Amino acid sequence: MLRAATTRRRHASVDARKLQEIIEETFSVNGTPSVGDFFPALRWVDRLRGKVGSLKKLQARRDAMVTGLIDDHRQWRSGSAGDGDQDKEKKGSLLFAGTDTSALTIEWAMAQLVTHPETMKKARAEIDANVGTARLVEEADMANLPYIQCVIKETLRLRTAGPVIPAHEAMEDTTVGGFRVARGTMVLVNACAIHRDGDVWGSPEEFRPERFVDSDAGGAVTAPMMPFGLGRRRCPEEGLAVRVIGVSVAALVQCFDWEVGDDDVVDMTEGGGLTMPMATPLAAVCRPREFVKTILSTSM
Numbered sequence: 001m002l003r004a005a006t007t008r009r010r011h012a013s014v015d016a017r018k019l020q021e022i023i024e025e026t027f028s029v030n031g032t033p034s035v036g037d038f039f040p041a042l043r044w045v046d047r048l049r050g051k052v053g054s055l056k057k058l059q060a061r062r063d064a065m066v067t068g069l070i071d072d073h074r075q076w077r078s079g080s081a082g083d084g085d086q087d088k089e090k091k092g093s094l095l096f097a098g099t100d101t102s103a104l105t106i107e108w109a110m111a112q113l114v115t116h117p118e119t120m121k122k123a124r125a126e127i128d129a130n131v132g133t134a135r136l137v138e139e140a141d142m143a144n145l146p147y148i149q150c151v152i153k154e155t156l157r158l159r160t161a162g163p164v165i166p167a168h169e170a171m172e173d174t175t176v177g178g179f180r181v182a183r184g185t186m187v188l189v190n191a192c193a194i195h196r197d198g199d200v201w202g203s204p205e206e207f208r209p210e211r212f213v214d215s216d217a218g219g220a221v222t223a224p225m226m227p228f229g230l231g232r233r234r235c236p237e238e239g240l241a242v243r244v245i246g247v248s249v250a251a252l253v254q255c256f257d258w259e260v261g262d263d264d265v266v267d268m269t270e271g272g273g274l275t276m277p278m279a280t281p282l283a284a285v286c287r288p289r290e291f292v293k294t295i296l297s298t299s300m
């Protein structure tokens, strides 16, 4: 997605790596707790700690980057782009909300697969049976890959990219689960805790895509999940995200044999921030399968 938005031909002035840096920093700074959010009278503490300054600087860098993208795009289309502010808002939302979340979900899915060889084997078998090895898996295949879809669902459950849904504000007085919530209250929903609640999920800490497999015995899970939020502000690109993540993971499984490396260990520690990356980026060895070499050599 980043490549599509910053492709060199159109955006010679934009460095995709710099954009990635800004995105990672944005999630990291936003993810540190603000004292002022909990005790509004103490907002000055956030200013003293430099959080407010960092947020403002990041906002300025994001604006400059997105403005550069739009200006380049306008030049490329000879001035036919739409309204500036609206474009900036749209493009910025897509870049900043969609890249890190999708990329780290793919990384977590692969980490789970390389540490669960039986699951990897089942995923590979499903792809080989339904897609084969004469061509690469594509989006249209996803409907015939229900197990891969379960792998993605289980990754979104256990390794929720946005562990705490961004703050919402109660628009009116209400009661939730017996708690009174006054109008104007800032509400934070801990999706990660809901996804790992032992009262609704069996062995919640286990990575088990089978829990989503729709069985005749009615075994499919019905417990609440909200990796994309809920309600009116729910992620507008859930469909796109699930498709991009699904096809990416399926292609990685289809094309490569995976190994964890010499020490056979993957550090599954969760990192901090607004999103939940792996604390140590996944390091694994992948070798292209024979058919990939054939496909590549015939397409050259």
Ligand code: HEM
Binding pocket: 093, 094, 095, 097, 098, 099, 101, 102, 105, 160, 161, 162, 165, 166, 227, 228, 229, 230, 232, 233, 234, 235, 236, 237, 238, 240, 241
């Ligand atoms: C694994 C991938 C993704 C996850 C887990 C995810 C999750 C979320 C969550 C939890 C929210 C907040 C919902 C709320 O406030 O209730 C959100 C909002 C949003 N997401 Fe996603 N998202 C993902 C991918 C994407 C992609 C690929 C795009 C765009 C291409 C995108 C665009 C947006 C936008 C624009 C919003 C803000 C909506 C608003 O405030 O009204 N997301 N996402």
